Amino acid sequence: MKYFSTRGFAAGLEFCDILLDGLAPDGGLYLPESFPAVSRAELDAWRRLPYADLAFEILSKFITDIPADDLRDICARTYTADTYCHARAGDDPARIVPLRWLEPGKLGLLALSNGPTLAFKDMAMQLLGNLFEYVLTLRGETINILGATSGDTGSAAEYAMRGKSHVKVFMLSPHGKMSAFQRAQMYSLADENIFNIAVTGMFDDAQDIVKAVSSDAAFKAQHRIGAVNSINWARIAAQVVYYFHGYFAATSDNTQQVAFCVPSGNFGNAYAGYVARCMGLPITRLILATNENDVLDEFFRTGVYRPREASETHVTSSPSMDISKASNFERFIFDYVGRNPATVAKLWKDIESPARHTRGGFDLSNTPFSLLKAKFDMYLPGFHFLSGKSTHTDRLATIREVHARYGVMIDPHTADGMKVASRHAADLPDGVPLLVMETAQPAKFADTLREALGRDPEIPADLQGLEAFPQRFEVMPPDVDAVKAFIAARA
Ligand SMILES: *Cc1c(COP(=O)(O)O)cnc(C)c1O
Secondary structure, three states: OOEEEOOOOEEEEOHHHHHOOOOOOOOOOEEEOOOOOOOHHHHHHHOOOOHHHHHHHHHHHHOOOOOHHHHHHHHHHHOOOOOOOOOOOOOOHHHOOOEEEEEOOOEEEEEOOOOOOOEOHHHHHHHHHHHHHHHHHHHOOOEEEEEEOOOHHHHHHHHHHOOOOOEEEEEEEEOOOOOHHHHHHHHOOOOOOEEEEEEOOOHHHHHHHHHHHHOOHHHHHHOOEEOOOOOOHHHHHHHHHHHHHHHHHHOOOOOOOEEEEEEOOOOHHHHHHHHHHHOOOOEEEEEEEEOOOOHHHHHHHHOEEOOOOHHHOOOOOOHHHOOOOOOOHHHHHHHHOOOOHHHHHHHHHHHHOOOHHHOOOEEOOOOHHHHHHHHHHHHOHHHOEEEEEOOHHHHHHHHHHHHHHHOOOOOHHHHHHHHHHHHHHHHOOOOOOEEEEEOEOHHHHHHHHHHHHOOOOOOOHHHOOHHHOOOOOEEEOOOHHHHHHHHHHHO
16 A cells, blocks of 8 residues: 655655654645455454454554554454453443443433543554554664653653663653643653653643754754654544444444544544444444534534634634634545645745635535535545534533433533534434444543542542652753753653
8 A cells, every 4th residue: 555645745665664753744645545345244244353453454554564464463462352451331341442321222322431540542652652663673763752741642642652672752841731540640651752841831832842953954864853843644544433333333334324523633434434434334423522612513514614823723622622613624625626636835935824705724615616516425425424513511511411311421622522423313214223433531620620520530540549659850941052961861
């Protein structure tokens, strides 16, 4: 399988070539040259596979430059009950991603958050850790991963890379701005290849430092600086797997259809569902849920995509969805405009250096593309997303309702999904199960759970008392040179 950029760059690259890269050199995002079609016979053969074996079957279609035995071994080491050990009461831990029916055959929660950091980012990040180590060892290279986090991504990356040879992680976080649990998760790691830098400022200050360091080409090359951000193709590929797994868990044969509802921010999770559908998985509807930061809901309702400024981004109680530019969206638009890189490049030029009349976005309603969409809808329903948004009030009410009706606690992000799912349930064909993606466990967001239910969520046994563990982090001013010096001395 060869990879190329949404803006046209194509150099015959293979999976391992793009694994360690972020953006393509032309500023676009990498995509495989086609989405491999899955036959009915394959679906039949895969239905009863354990998660790690299913992951191998699907990933081997996207990764053709790692020998099959090695890839099988990487999948087997990644998707273990030891790593995904936080299954909740009543869920089958051997499933890795258990399906919990709220209404049997009708409404279920697909538990993506049983990994080390209790959020779905672990599903892909753990694979990335093992892939990085494999490729770097083979090549005799090292990498220094630099990132900024407001909470979930940083901890998922650190738990995936801890103790790995050939990899060091330098993670910037806003000093004193994360929850006590999130701080404890990151700062209590004692591994020698993990460096936490607490910047005295906001998340945006940390992010700006990462951008400044990464745009210094000489420093970047000298210190082999890399990233593990949400546009990494390997993360998307890993996420495709749980759509298949969820489909098999919810159905009894491969003629049935399923709908998924996905709490969304950077469009990585929902886009993986779209890829699964393009490969032939019978998904009748993908429902996308946003919080108050509703760029994606706006696009799917109106055809207008208008990324917001950081100053227009709401700080909400589902913080991992507080995103004003959906970084994976360019991949979807590439298909939407008929897989034409020149069109994509032009649309993103309108966003990145806006002329006044475009107001920093684009409008695809009443364009040839909306006709294209209508045409595609007929034979490839892949473009048909439903969407909706949910607010703080909705989250609290939904957490209460789900707890009262089903005796299940859900986290605020999953609550956004559940709220939007309930609004669209009536639009689904009869008999189609609706699975809501559980993207985090309530234990991570105790404050909001307390606000909704007046009581604390349960903390998994192995994470109790985490906040009392010794913590290791460096406090630094938001100063690019100081951060560079810190890295240079340790990279
Ligand atoms: C990252 C995250 C999301 C958003 O997922 P995207 O792939 O960015 O759309 C939703 N919920 C939780 C808990 C997350 O950590």
